[in-house]
Amino acid sequence: MVSIKDVARHAETSFKTVSRVINGDQRVRPATRERVNEAIQALGYRPHSGARMMRSARSNIIGFLSDRVTTQPHSGDILRGAQQMADAHGRLLLLFNIDGEAGDDHRRRAFELLMEQRVDGLLYACDYHRDVELPPEMQQLPAVLVNGFSTTTALPALVPDERLAAQQATRLLLAEGHRHIAFLAPNPRSVATPLRTAGFHDALIEAGLEPSLMPVITACVGTPGGEEEYRVETALVQLMSEATPPTAILCGQDRIALQLYLALARRGLSPGRDLAVVSFDDQQPISGALTPSLTTMALPHLEMGRRAMTLLLDGDPPPETVTIPFSTTLGRSHRRA
Amino acid sequence: MVSIKDVARHAETSFKTVSRVINGDQRVRPATRERVNEAIQALGYRPHSGARMMRSARSNIIGFLSDRVTTQPHSGDILRGAQQMADAHGRLLLLFNIDGEAGDDHRRRAFELLMEQRVDGLLYACDYHRDVELPPEMQQLPAVLVNGFSTTTALPALVPDERLAAQQATRLLLAEGHRHIAFLAPNPRSVATPLRTAGFHDALIEAGLEPSLMPVITACVGTPGGEEEYRVETALVQLMSEATPPTAILCGQDRIALQLYLALARRGLSPGRDLAVVSFDDQQPISGALTPSLTTMALPHLEMGRRAMTLLLDGDPPPETVTIPFSTTLGRSHRRA
DNA sequence: ATCGGCTGTGACAACGTTGTCACGCTACTC
DNA sequence: GAGTAGCGTGACAACGTTGTCACAGCCGAT
CATH class of the missing domain: 1.10.260.40 (lambda repressor-like DNA-binding domains)
Structure with missing residues (x-):
């Protein structure tokens, strides 16, 4: 050289x-x-970056530790956003993905390898919004948690604002004049579920409606992030048999909306025309392929990645959990015919 | 320190x-x-890795350059696979994602930054199977191309075996006794399309059937990897109006299968029971949420990532394009009732 | 007893860069 | 015309590590 x-x-x-x-x-x-x-x-x-590093004790490298599989469908955008901002600040991203496997040992090793590289900071990303237990070593380094929070370690963290998103989604339906709205809730073991339910209720109360009158049915069971099973067909049967069936359905996630589209199609019904549908996540493979187009609250993964990196690089973030708003992807499925 | x-x-x-x-x-x-x-x-x-680097002229770091958005739905597994094998070999992954934006300039800069880090090798991943034009600088370094090939630069490359997968998918349908099979082809501007069509024909010929008798309809138009539009409903109308309608449909990608599920549901028909369906890609958000479960040829992204890294680290790969077989995700949608 | 080799250890240089200091030159001030 | 400030430049040390070489102590062979 x-x-x-x-x-x-x-x-x-x-x-x-x-x-x-x-x-x-x-x-x-x-x-x-x-x-x-x-x-x-x-x-x-x-x-030669190595030589530079020796003199300056800075590497210009940020470690990106992803718990389980951040490279999976909906959470890869965190990585993308983080990379964008790292690049904008002249930093590089050293990736380490923990595939669940050996768990704590693997994670500890990952951390040591990143330390050997003298990374200037660390982003820790979760594959879905959840509580995460962090190794205490992480306190040695400026670090920001993305798409998760820790109840045991005080660390700046960014999570999607599930509650506000649910409120906004419900408002969309209320604005279209709907007064009977059902919520097909996602996995009860997910942190997002009670928050989305609460936001749903917030909007109802705000509109002077009685939350207890609106059906909330669990439409997904299983391990969050793992094998899940959907129960949309039976939920729809139940809803339709009520005295005054809902005219709108809030789906707790896009997969539920997909199932709902199918269940409606089997009945000759169409989302938007016969029943308003709003959903969460904006998983492109689904939301980009459904007709009529799906109105869905888009998880702010890209934005969280960008914000997390900015927080890390602009320095001195308070060890608090900050919520990031979803953005609204408007389709036709929430409109009255 | x-x-x-x-x-x-x-x-x-x-x-x-x-x-x-x-x-x-x-x-x-x-x-x-x-x-x-x-x-x-x-x-x-x-x-201190920097000091080590100076003495040994090796960094133990592999650059991962991803053209456009490898962190998107279906291609993130390449990254995951690459990281798995890098870790197994005691290497770290330095990620650089090019978001399409500035294009060539951005890419050149990315390359220079990786060179400054003295990466030992380079993986270049495409977000979807395609022909990619590479900067000549890339020849300076051991590099492997993943999920793409270059007609201008001689470089070891790995691509999914589209043709074989289509042949295997078609065989599944033939094994169930189907003799009238239609192909809902993906975007004609995608490299995969002619290959999947060819594989479809391979299987037909192998079974002694006449390919020209089997309808091939383009069900998706637009920019590959960008905005795409689906035409499944009209395709289905066309197929059903034929003298002898197909009893099985091969969908060129999961999004098409999703649309087909919807179109069938509107007619009171069910995949598997009334019409056999087989698809390509195995995009989890879709394939994991469809009922009945979708039979789909899974893109070998994880495997390509692993193989590419292994090829790079075990050294001296020939500058050829190697095809990697899909794996078959069996659902119920291809079965006769 | 002397030699040669083997084992464990340490002194020193080198890698490529940046920080500190000092030097020589020009240009200004009195 | 001497002193001084500042500008452009270079010599040298230092960063943390590994490679090269040398040396001291011990062993067995002569």
Whole structure:
């Protein structure tokens, strides 16, 4: 590899002057600077990050530790957002993904490897919104938690604002004039579920409606993030048999909405026209392929990734959990015909 | 940070001996080794990767350059697979994601940043199977292309075996006794489309059937990887109006299968029972939520990521494009009632 | 007893860079 | 015209590690 000394020789100056040019030191005569830059070009010189690191004790690298599988469908955007902002700040991202496997040991090893690389900070991302137990070592480093929170460790954290999103989603339906709305709740073992239910109720109360009159049915069971099973067909049967069936359904997640679309189609009914549907997540493979287009509250994964990195780099974030609003993806499924 | 000299002081030996212990040199007396290890533990010493790098000219880091958005739904598993094998080989992954934006400039910069980190090798991943134009600089480094190929640069590459997968999918239907099979083709601008069509025909010919008698209808138009529009409803109308309608449909991708499920439901028909359906991709959000469960050929993204990294690390891969077989996710949608 | 080799250890240089300090030159001030 | 400030430059040390070499102590062979 070509080093700073090779450049100096080529530009007929000392290697220290080359260092100055590289680092934008103003006290270099323009003519000299010119010669040095030419030499850099000619030789294809690239500064050696390892050597730099030794002097400066900074690596310009941020570790990205992802619990389980952040590279899965809906959470990959966290990584994408983090990378965008890292790049904007001239940092690189060192990725370490923990696939659930060995668990704590694997995670500890990951952490040590990142420490050896002298990463300047750490992002810890969860594959879905949840409570996460963190290794105490993590306190040694500036770190931000994304898409999760820790009840045992005080750390700045970003989570999606499930409650507000549910309120907004419900408002959409209320604005269309619906007064009988059902909620097909997602997995009861998910942290998001009570929050989304609460937001649903917030909006109802705000509109002067009685929450207890609105059916809430669990439409998904299983392990969050793992195998899940959907019970939308039976839920719909139940809803339709009520004295005054709902005219609108809030689906706790896009997969439930997908099932609802199918169940409606079997009855010759169409979302939007016959029954208003609003959902959560905006998982592209689903929301991009449904007709009529699905109105869904988009999980702010990209934004959380960006914000987390910004928080980490702009320094000194308070160890609090911040909620990030969803954005609204408007389709036709929530409209009255 | 605690350095090797601090450890030496604590263990009352020379820092060179500490270096020997760290690197597993046998010629250290067990008693000395013990003292050194204790000191390492006590001080929480971690070797400085930057300093190591300077001496050894190796970084143990592999660059992962992803064209556009590898962190999107179906291609994130490439990253996951690559990380698994990198970890197994004691390497770390430096991620750089190019979001399409500035394009070539951005990509060149990404490459230079990776070079500054002195990465030992490079993986270049595409978000969907396609022909990719590579910057000539990439030849400077051991590199492997994943989920794409280059007609301009000779480089080892891994792509999914679209043709074989289509043949296997069709065989599933033929094995169930179907003799009239239609193909709802994906985006004609995608590289996968002609290959999947060819595989479809391979299987038909193999079974002694006449390919030209089997309808092939384009069910998706738009920019591959971008905005796409589906035309499944009209395709189904067309198929059903034929003299002898197909008893089985091969869907070019899961999104098409999703639309087909909906179109069938509107007619009171059910996949599997009334019409056999087989698809491609195995996009979890869709395939995991459809009822009856979808039979779909799973894109080997995880496997490609793992193989690509293995190829890169085991060294000296020939500059050829290798195809990786899909795996078959069996559901109930291809079965005769 | 002397030699050669083997084992455990340490002194020192080197990797490529940046920080500190000092030097020589020009240009200004009195 | 001497003193002084500032500018451009270079010599040198230092960062934390590994490679090279040397040396001291011990063993067995001569």
